[in-house]
Amino acid sequence: MSRTTTIVISWLALARCVYAAGPAPELHGNGMLTDQTVTPAGHDFYQQFSTLWYDKPLQDQFSIAVRERPSAREGNRIQIEYANHLLFEAVLPSARGNIAATAAKATDTVYERVSAAAVERLLFREPDLAVDEF
Numbered sequence: 767m768s769r770t771t772t773i774v775i776s777w778l779a780l781a782r783c784v785y786a787a788g789p790a791p792e793l794h795g796n797g798m799l800t801d802q803t804v805t806p807a808g809h810d811f812y813q814q815f816s817t818l819w820y821d822k823p824l825q826d827q828f829s830i831a832v833r834e835r836p837s838a839r840e841g842n843r844i845q846i847e848y849a850n851h852l853l854f855e856a857v858l859p860s861a862r863g864n865i866a867a868t869a870a871k872a873t874d875t876v877y878e879r880v881s882a883a884a885v886e887r888l889l890f891r892e893p894d895l896a897v898d899e900f
Contacts, residue, residue, distance in 0.1 A: 811872075
């Protein structure tokens, strides 16, 4: 079993344990994947990323923003954010054929970090902090 699958299964098991005495967790499936890319290379990255992202289990629980910052000096910088936290950042390769590998790496990294944040949110409860304040 892969590490991300183990994290997701652990997350679901912990959700059941944590909420056994209280209300059940609400899984609405309100997640979104937004495209804020502007160049053809950025659009290619987003297409590859979104295809891989939608294959992940429980991906519809998370709202992810894919942003592109084009620069003549540094190249096209891709940033992926969740809950106003930067999860992944990379410069797109100049050869458009290598974008698929970058998108695959980004998908795995983002999914692992989002799953870990979800588990942490279930385990850490502080009445003085809002859900996104950690």
